[in-house]
Amino acid sequence: MSLFSIFDIGKNALLTSQAALDVTAHNIANVNTPGYSRQEIVLETQPPVKTSIGYIGRGVLARQVKRYYDGFLQRQIFKQRQLLGRSNVLSDIYRQLESIFNEQVESGFSSAYSEYLNAWHEVSANPDSKAQRAVLLSKAEALVGKAKQIESSMTSLLSDINTDVSNTVEEINSLAREIATLNEKIAQVEAGSYLKANDLRDKRDNLMNQLSELVGYSYYEDSSGKVTIMVGRKNLVEGVDYNELSLSHNQDGSVNILFGSENINDLLDKGKLEALLTAS
Structure with a gap:
């Protein structure tokens, strides 16, 4: 040598x-x-x-x-975050409903309704009593006031939910666009080589992690390193291309999630978006 x-x-x-x-x-x-x-x-x-x-x-x-990198473990993380995204939204909405109906305190709707029924009972027992009739009128007005307050709060909550649906759809579309862009970059780096675009793959997994909380999906990776992401059996991301979700509003205040012109509400499973639609 x-x-x-x-x-x-x-x-x-x-x-x-x-x-x-x-x-x-x-x-x-x-x-x-x-x-x-x-x-x-x-x-x-x-x-x-x-x-x-x-x-x-x-x-x-x-x-x-x-x-x-453990592909199996990462897939399980995505699935659990989809469930977490759904449960977090429903838990928050249930807390707001509990606050609206205020059932844990004496000023709640059940308490007002119970007082209204008791007042009727007293009037039926003493129909000639002006005092009891006045109490009944007062309890009836209180019950109506409580019902109107609940209606107003529920209308406001539904409006907030619909706004959140719109914002969530925008987030999903933004993430889909970024993932498709990373698909292209990863495929370019790894084309014809044994080298891996490690940092780009981490970025893509991080975006898919964020997407998991918003909407349930399944995915697979092809031989070029590009992932296809399916939401409601529709290809949200397919290689370097992506498809945007959109909204349509119904007369009853509810919303539809559209893939192209197709309503996919019934196809959605898990994630924040499905929970919001369930609540609305």
Whole structure:
């Protein structure tokens, strides 16, 4: 082996060690980055050179940067976040309904209705009593006032829900657009190569994580690294393309989620959007 070959092996070893340190520094710098997957450099021996005395090694080679990623676990996380998104919305709406009806205190609707019935009972027992009739009138007015207050609060809550539906659809469309863009970038980086676009894949997983809370979906990845995301059996994201959801409003105040011109309300499953539609 020549002196030049020895120096070359040493140089490659130093460059490989530097690459390993760079990957370690990248891991440390992103320790608090949401959705970041730890990376590790994969080393292998350089192809040996044939000599008269046999094959002589040529040192070390940095083959690729490996991303520590569990596809099965990530899929389960997406599914659980879809359930979490739905339950969080319904829990919040139930709390608001409880506050509107105010059943935990004496001024709630049930209490007002009970007092109204009691007043009727007293009037039926003493029909000639002006005082009892006055009490009945007062309780009736209080009950009507409570009913109007509940109606106003419910109307306001429904309006808030519909606004939230509109905002959620906009978020879904925005995430779909970003995921399609990352699909294109990932496919370009990985085309014809064993290299992986690790950081871009982390970004895409992070976006899909956000999407999970908004709407239930299924997905698969093709051989080029692009994902297809299906919402209600419709392709929200298909490779580098995406389809936007839209809204239509009904006369009763409810809304429809449209894929093109098709109403997909009944096809939605889990996530914030489905919960909002259930509540409305």
